[in-house]
Amino acid sequence: xxxxxxxxxxxxxxxxxxxxxxxxxxxxxxxxxxxxxxxxxxxxxxxxxxxxxxxxxxxxxxxxxxxxxxxxxxxxxxxxxxxxxxxxxxxxxxxxxxxxxxxxxxxxxxxxxxxxxxxxxxxxxxxxxxxxxxxxxxxxxxxxxxxxxxxxxxxxxxxxxxxxxxxxxxxxxxxxxxxxxxxxxxxxxxxxxxxxxxxxxxxxxxxxxxxxxxxxxxxxxxxxxxxxxxxxxxxxxxxxxxxxxxxxxxxxxxxxxxxxxxxxxxxxxxxxxxxxxxxxxxxxxxxx
Amino acid sequence: xxxxxxxxxxxxxxxxxxxxxxxxxxxxxxxxxxxxxxxxxxxxxxxxxxxxxxxxxxxxxxxxxxxxxxxxxxxxxxxxxxxxxxxxxxxxxxxxxxxxxxxxxxxxxxxxxxxxxxxxxxxxxxxxxxxxxxxxxxxxxxxxxxxxxxxxxxxxxxxxxxxxxxxxxxxxxxxxxxxxxxxxxxxxxxxxxxxxxxxxxxxxxxxxxxxxxxxxxxxxxxxxxxxxxxxxxxxxxxxxxxxxxxxxxxxxxxxxxxxxxxxxxxxxxxxxxxxxxxxxxxxxxxxxxxxxxxxxxxxxxxxxxxxxxxxxxxxxxxxxxxxxxxx
Amino acid sequence: xxxxxxxxxxxxxxxxxxxxxxxxxxxxxxxxxxxxxxxxxxxxxxxxxxxxxxxxxxxxxxxxxxxxxxxxxxxxxxxxxxxxxxxxxxxxxxxxxxxxxxxxxxxxxxxxxxxxxxxxxxxxxxxxxxxxxxxxxxxxxxxxxxxxxxxxxxxxxxxxxxxxxxxxxxxxxxxxxxxxxxxxxxxxxxxxxxxxxxxxxxxxxxxxxxxxxxxxxxxxxxxxxxxxxxxxxxxxxxxxxxxxxxxxxxxxxxxxxxxxxxxxxxxxxxxxxxxxxxxxxxxxxxxxxxxxxxxxxxxxxxxxxxxxxxx
Numbered sequence: 001x002x003x004x005x006x007x008x009x010x011x012x013x014x015x016x017x018x019x020x021x022x023x024x025x026x027x028x029x030x031x032x033x034x035x036x037x038x039x040x041x042x043x044x045x046x047x048x049x050x051x052x053x054x055x056x057x058x059x060x061x062x063x064x065x066x067x068x069x070x071x072x073x074x075x076x077x078x079x080x081x082x083x084x085x086x087x088x089x090x091x092x093x094x095x096x097x098x099x100x101x102x103x104x105x106x107x108x109x110x111x112x113x114x115x116x117x118x119x120x121x122x123x124x125x126x127x128x129x130x131x132x133x134x135x136x137x138x139x140x141x142x143x144x145x146x147x148x149x150x151x152x153x154x155x156x157x158x159x160x161x162x163x164x165x166x167x168x169x170x171x172x173x174x175x176x177x178x179x180x181x182x183x184x185x186x187x188x189x190x191x192x193x194x195x196x197x198x199x200x201x202x203x204x205x206x207x208x209x210x211x212x213x214x215x216x217x218x219x220x221x222x223x224x225x226x227x228x229x230x231x232x233x234x235x236x237x238x239x240x241x242x243x244x245x246x247x248x249x250x251x252x253x254x255x256x257x258x259x260x261x262x263x264x265x266x267x268x269x270x271x272x273x274x275x276x277x278x279x280x281x282x283x284x285x286x287x288x
Numbered sequence: 289x290x291x292x293x294x295x296x297x298x299x300x301x302x303x304x305x306x307x308x309x310x311x312x313x314x315x316x317x318x319x320x321x322x323x324x325x326x327x328x329x330x331x332x333x334x335x336x337x338x339x340x341x342x343x344x345x346x347x348x349x350x351x352x353x354x355x356x357x358x359x360x361x362x363x364x365x366x367x368x369x370x371x372x373x374x375x376x377x378x379x380x381x382x383x384x385x386x387x388x389x390x391x392x393x394x395x396x397x398x399x400x401x402x403x404x405x406x407x408x409x410x411x412x413x414x415x416x417x418x419x420x421x422x423x424x425x426x427x428x429x430x431x432x433x434x435x436x437x438x439x440x441x442x443x444x445x446x447x448x449x450x451x452x453x454x455x456x457x458x459x460x461x462x463x464x465x466x467x468x469x470x471x472x473x474x475x476x477x478x479x480x481x482x483x484x485x486x487x488x489x490x491x492x493x494x495x496x497x498x499x500x501x502x503x504x505x506x507x508x509x510x511x512x513x514x515x516x517x518x519x520x521x522x523x524x525x526x527x528x529x530x531x532x533x534x535x536x537x538x539x540x541x542x543x544x545x546x547x548x549x550x551x552x553x554x555x556x557x558x559x560x561x562x563x564x565x566x567x568x569x570x571x572x573x574x575x576x577x578x579x580x581x582x583x584x585x586x587x588x589x590x591x592x593x594x595x596x597x598x599x600x601x602x603x604x605x606x607x608x609x610x611x612x613x614x615x
Numbered sequence: 616x617x618x619x620x621x622x623x624x625x626x627x628x629x630x631x632x633x634x635x636x637x638x639x640x641x642x643x644x645x646x647x648x649x650x651x652x653x654x655x656x657x658x659x660x661x662x663x664x665x666x667x668x669x670x671x672x673x674x675x676x677x678x679x680x681x682x683x684x685x686x687x688x689x690x691x692x693x694x695x696x697x698x699x700x701x702x703x704x705x706x707x708x709x710x711x712x713x714x715x716x717x718x719x720x721x722x723x724x725x726x727x728x729x730x731x732x733x734x735x736x737x738x739x740x741x742x743x744x745x746x747x748x749x750x751x752x753x754x755x756x757x758x759x760x761x762x763x764x765x766x767x768x769x770x771x772x773x774x775x776x777x778x779x780x781x782x783x784x785x786x787x788x789x790x791x792x793x794x795x796x797x798x799x800x801x802x803x804x805x806x807x808x809x810x811x812x813x814x815x816x817x818x819x820x821x822x823x824x825x826x827x828x829x830x831x832x833x834x835x836x837x838x839x840x841x842x843x844x845x846x847x848x849x850x851x852x853x854x855x856x857x858x859x860x861x862x863x864x865x866x867x868x869x870x871x872x873x874x875x876x877x878x879x880x881x882x883x884x885x886x887x888x889x890x891x892x893x894x895x896x897x898x899x900x901x902x903x904x905x906x907x908x909x910x911x912x913x914x915x916x917x918x919x920x921x922x923x924x925x926x
Contacts, residue, residue: 129634136864137902144891217755221758228868251764
């Protein structure tokens with residue numbers, strides 16, 4: 001079983017009797033969490049009129065209070081506002097960064113799996129080479145050479161992350177292409193391209209789709225790690241990793257600056273994981 | 289009148305599932321005398337394996353025992369603590385399992401798996417080795433010394449079964465529960481294993497409870513048979529009499545569905561399908577498939593009754609069953 | 616067995632070569648001229664030209680690669696501009712620190728995951744299981760460096776039980792200093808490990824051979840440790856191989872959080888000071904190290920699982 005369903009199950013058993021839902025509890029809980037987060041982020045300009053970069057040097061490093069629920073940082077900026085705006089940044093990066101890996105990786109995997117031969121060798125060699133270097137190390141190295149910034153982060157992650165999808169889809173396609181309906185399609189004279197895209201891929205894509213949610217979490221964690229190391233967005237952007245790095249200098253006296261963004265990140269992560277695992281359960285049940 | 293080696297009384301077992309409670313064993317009773325070979329016969333799902341596991345309380349959750357008693361050496365095993373039960377297992381009552389492929393631990397050597405079963409194992413490793421080699425020879429494994437360091441996957445199915453029996457021999461139990469000991473083996477090996485079982489029985493004066501669905505095996509080696517259906521015993525009889533004249537339509541159907549060597553009878557399968565264990569209600573569980581079923585068969589609880597000396601049947605029509613079978 | 620080992624090494628070689636090509640090409644990503652970028656403020660026309668000549672940047676690309684490979688083969692790994700020492704002299708010490716950290720964290724992971732998985736499997740679907748699974752699921756969603764900082768705040772700064780950073784002198788000192796960082800790193804791996812082990816244990820607990828072991832009359836504890844754990848532990852070895860890449864990647868960031876003088880913090884330092892050659896070399900070191908450890912786990916696995924042994 002997977003992380004999110006376990007968390008959801010734990011929550012469910014510790015709580016009261018749950019209503020009979022058509023959807024797994026995981027998807028609903030996770031979906032609500034994400035909805036709450038994105039809603040809060042989108043509405044932040046309205047709900048919290050403070051500018052995230054507005055400094056108030058009279059209110060530096062204030063602990064959490066009614067006026068500042070998450071406290072203030074060393075420039076007197078409201079941490080809650082910054083965390084919410086940061087959500088916008090990290091969620092955006094998370095979603096954008098998986099687009100290329102998902103599309104390119106799935107295509108590469110599908111072609112490699114179906115065509116075999118040199119296409120397969122090419123793709124799998126590339127996968128092997130990229131796998132040989134630890135994920136984070138390679139991403140960091142690429143960003144190191146390209147330079148910091150949001151675009152470069154997206155490029156670096158895209159260049160490395162696609163292999164996961166390639167492997168997943170290739171495995172599925174390898175399995176699918178031996179099924180009878182493929183032989184039937186070929187006997188009818190359908191071209192390879194059509195077979196791959198119109199018929200095999202829709203069946204083979206399911207594991208890749210369910211992995212998408214976990215991948216978004218992986219990407220968000222990677223992006224915030226880059227931010228933490230100073231390789232991501234530049235200050236004064238309220239990116240979570242960057243905020244944690246900045247808050248680290250004051251962690252003894254003002255722990256809230258470094259810890260609050262992390263809680264938000266964890267919240268988002270759990271939301272995505274729950275949705276992803278719930279989706280996996282749904283697809284698994286339907287498939288049977 | 290000697291005491292039975294083992295007596296099961298009204299054993300009940302259920303398995304809660306998301307769809308409902310499965311009553312896998314519904315009031316099973318039988319007893320076995322020392323030195324006797326007793327068979328529990330039935331289709332898969334009839335409850336025969338569950339019964340054996342329940343005797344030694346080797347059930348996996350969520351299955352649980354809900355009633356009855358198992359009398360052995362003057363005690364009710366179902367009331368014993370796990371600690372006390374460990375003393376009975378192996379030494380008093382032993383069990384061998386169906387599929388030799390999966391019954392031995394794949395990452396431990398043969399020597400280790402037999403060695404840990406030795407009662408009063410000698411301290412000296414060499415002496416222990418000699419004992420194990422002797423056991424292996426007794427169960428007919430050739431080249432025993434060289435096999436000591438072998439792993440289960442390096443042996444054939446028949447050899448693995450023999451290793452299991454070597455473990456039994458090491459413990460010298462009073463009763464052996466053998467769950468389909470020959471089902472996973474080739475026909476030629478089957479005969480060898482059955483002979484081995486018989487010789488072990490003689491050596492140890494052991495009572496043998498044989499669980500099987502293979503009537504051919506039953507005919508060869510068994511003294512008394514109990515036929516199980518849907519979690520209950522539906523007929524008990526000495527072997528020869530059971531085959532000569534069954535007293536339950538299910539038994540009759542079973543016998544008729546076994547191919548006979550001389551092709552004198554046509555192959556007649558039992559029509560219908562085994563019941564869904566969740567919805568079992570009143571009356572005879574076999575009635576939906578029974579050619580003799582009558583309205584009274586669907587009502588109330590039908591008890592096992594003595595229809596002839598040493599013969600029990602759970603059929604209301606026991607008297608007319610089998611009158612047509614000429615074997 | 617020897618043939619299998621040689622076969623695996625043989626498989627590794629072409630990939631290792633391709634990895635060197637990849638890493639060689641990475642430095643081409645630097646926008647503009649790498650030589651002037653590295654020299655930065657110290658750049659003069661003459662020094663830039665000299666550096667370009669030294670690296671063969673004025674020659675065709677395959678010749679540059681040949682130079683690069685020759686340098687590698689002769690142990691010339693470049694000079695750290697930041698520290699003004701050859702890379703080769705700093706490498707051993709830094710590698711041993713990182714190695715210590717990773718092994719320490721793997722050990723902690725196993726120490727944490729095994730008992731938890733055991734309890735979860737034995738109390739399957741009851742409350743201890745639910746609590747353990749929920750707790751172990753959290754690190755998958757949280758940034759490891761943040762967990763490190765939390766641990767730092769609580770244990771090093773507020774409670775003052777453990778040192779906040781650095782490596783210390785002497786083995787016992789290392790153990791103390793590296794405890795929090797290793798713990799942080801271990802949380803993520805322990806999460807995956809405990810989930811996997813729990814599955815494996817549940818599978819093993821319901822096998823026939825465990826039933827047979829119990830039917831022999833063996834004591835419960837003997838069955839548990841002699842049979843169940845022995846069989847269920849196998850996935851640990853494979854899992855280490857699979858997850859190692861993430862563990863090493865995580866160590867880069869954790870070393871920065873806890874100011875540990877290992878390869879990871881060296882790499883980050885070098886990046887921030889645009890010491891590109893060192894970054895390139897360290898990336899290569901990481902890759903080769905990962906491949907070696909994967910090879911080792913592959914070769915070690917048959918020791919644990921007799922079914923896989925050849926001959």
